[in-house]
Amino acid sequence: MVVENRVAKPSLSYVILISVVAAIGGFLFGFDTAVINGAVAAIQGGFGATSTQIGFAVSSALLGSAVGAFFAGQFADRYGRVKSMMVASGLFLISAIGSGLASGIIDFSVWRLLGGVAVGAASVIAPAYIAEVAPAHLRGRLGSLQQLAIVVGIFVALVCDYFIAVAAGSAASPFWFGVTAWRWMFWTEVPPALLYGIGAFLIPESPRYLVAQGNETQAARVLAKVEGGDVERKVADIRLTVIRERKPRLSDLLSRSGGLLAIVWIGIGLSIFQQFVGINVIFYYSSVLWRSVGFSEADSLWITVITSVTNIVTTLIAIAFVDKFGRKPLLLLGSVGMFLTLGTMATVFANAPLDAAGNPNLVGTSGLVALLAANLYVFCFGFSWGPIVWVLLGEMFNNKIRGAALSVAAAMQWIANFMVSTTFPVILKNFGLGSAYGLYTIAAAISFFFVFMLVRETKGKQLEEM
Template sequence: MTSRTQKTNKTYLLFIALAAAFGGFLFGYDTAVISGTIGFVKDKFALDTVMEGWFVSSALVGCIVGVAFAGELSDRFGRKKSLIASGLLFSISAIGCAVCGSHTELIIYRLVGGLGVGIASMLSPLYISEVSPANVRGRMVALYQFAITLGILCAYFANALLLGGGESSVSFAEGSLLHTVFVSEVWRSMFGSEVIPALLFFAAMFVVPESPRWYASKNRNEEAGAVLAKINGAEVAKKELKSIKNAIEKEGESSWSMLLQPGIRIAVFVGVALALLSQFTGINAIIYYGPRIMEEAGLQLSDALGGQVVIGAVNVLATVYAIMKIDQFGRKNLMKGGIIGMFISLIAVGTLFILEMTQGYLLIVFILTFIMSFAVGYGPVLWVLLSEIYPTKVRGRAMSVATLSVWVGTAVIGQVVPWMLETLTPAGTFFIFAVCCLPVPFILKSVPETKGLSLEDIESAWVKAKE
């Protein structure tokens, strides 16, 4: 009987974690789908380098705005309602981008989609962290990163498939909307394909429970206890709820000023620094501009998109390994190992460009090594740490600040990489990314190992930290 109950609890936890992690799928899909559209949109609207950068980074500006408000909204109205809003924004954006009539409309719908990405990028891992028991929390939150990589892979695959369909003799009447979307302007169907996962996420958020820690922060203890009991069983739920309530009482009133308290401000600094560096090490530059980099290395567009599918597959498989090992090896060890692999790979790629040895597949081998290293370490560990290290009452606000830093970094990269590739050359660009890997091991010295600790124990460790 006990085994059956435990199995049911694990099944329920996995269901709600996967449902929330689907926000990561949309995050990854939206991030990667643009890689196949850049050249087409540039030609369609005759964009110069600056406007091309704005097209890429416009959604990221929406992300920044979404994240800026998501923390406050989620602390006030709950994680669940905010995630439902995110799914709605994703759906509107996908449809709008597919049927937009001008470059301005396209940018507006990309901004709307960015709002959805920003909200989901902060709240999905936070929600999973708040519902998961300590012994499996790392794996559960890492599902979010897995969903991101799966979304990236599916976007690459969809782009390659739609490109192939657009180049074949598909029987749509010339001049019709379907012909425009799927044949003559295939970039529209690339964007529009996101509507399917967006609507699935929107629907899934209606059937998951609210975060028990959010319920407890609003003194809705019966509802908090009911959710905890369904996940962990009645006895464990009572103890966990008591621990949560004790931690909340010690925190006092929630406010932005709490982020500056001793101990907590160290956690905020660490989160912001790691978030920014996660982008400055070049991961999204490869996701956004991979086809262009590969074309410059001598591959044709269709081959480059096919190469992106391979990149996406490696990303997914490496993330699966991280999910299996994060609660065993610990957060810090995985991130340190990953950052070493990233540094070596970036130096190798830059060197290949200097030596003009980019023909063939040697370049792709080192790009795949970089992706693998990121997916094993930085990718999943960043989101796990950001979802773990902040007190309950300010977790939404604190994670909002850290996630905002992710998107500020991503927006900067999206805007400047075309200029970097053109002015500094690909070699110089990759060397700069490699230099940005160097501070990470030193920052990690300030982070306690969080594997196996409850959120309340982690909170206590930060609050007691001396500066």
């Protein structure tokens, strides 16, 4: 197909707008995973669930996320990034409504599993789409919008939980129209889910996907708006990297020797270490954690809100510097910071005296030290491993394998998330918080050497150079 040769001027506002719409998936990602934080105790009490059942209810969303992430790339390569966003929007909507209507722990877990599928899909689609529409010199900052949206979603979910619980008296008390407060916590996800679907309907398809489908004229129109320059040359460059005689499939990720390509293993490693440093323990169990060391329900939720604000601020720092300093330096600095702060928390909790119930009793300055260390840890994660991993996963794979490779890496991220989240209560009960944070400290140390030895800088490179 012939593309008219022209030199176009890009529209920065347009690029930002469509990237923000794609990042709403990240907002829902964060919102959906964090909204259960303030509802766990009320759900367990309301349904008379055992600790095992409530643990599975929390982690079922993570299993769904692994499934959603694994298949999202193939779906997006076959049907497009935009249609994939629309499907994810519908799943978010159905899950939010169903979770609030659940009549027992089993159907609640099913609705959470469905929401997890949507989260997994969003975790793949948004970084791929943003990487494919963003100019090279802005790709790091725009790619970081995914993580910013995630942490904003976490923040909004926690704020909603906090104010609903305070207004009702507790998450287990009646709220509007006599409906239990925790049900309203899940229904607050309905408006952003609808907004995501509407926004996806209005934005253009990825130019890389359009070229792969042979629609070069439409791809040129999109490229003219988002990148500018010599559009014909850009389309030709993309064409060379997406030429294929068949639809992409997972076998494209295999090397000639039969194993996964080295770049795919690196993506998997980044995903696993992002979770093995224990970040989601802070967001999934923080209110339970802080209550276990003596804080009230309201104070525990408020501390969690403060922690999420810290995450937002540091993600903004990452957006400001990722295209200046590069991806690798920020990851290395973050690993060092997480090692020090996690080590501090491990030491504090390991040496804390226990109360009659066997919970650590942080007396004197130890409670303040733990609180500061936790927030500094989130600070270190927030400017490094939080956003930078998503940026790298969106850009480090070549055009032929991006969708499939991102799916595998993101699926492994959710499996790692599941492992950390489900083992934390067991470690907490049998070995204590000190041991849990000690394991995450070791993971932070190993992550430094992983990045130093294996990760290559991608700052300023075109996707066609990957």
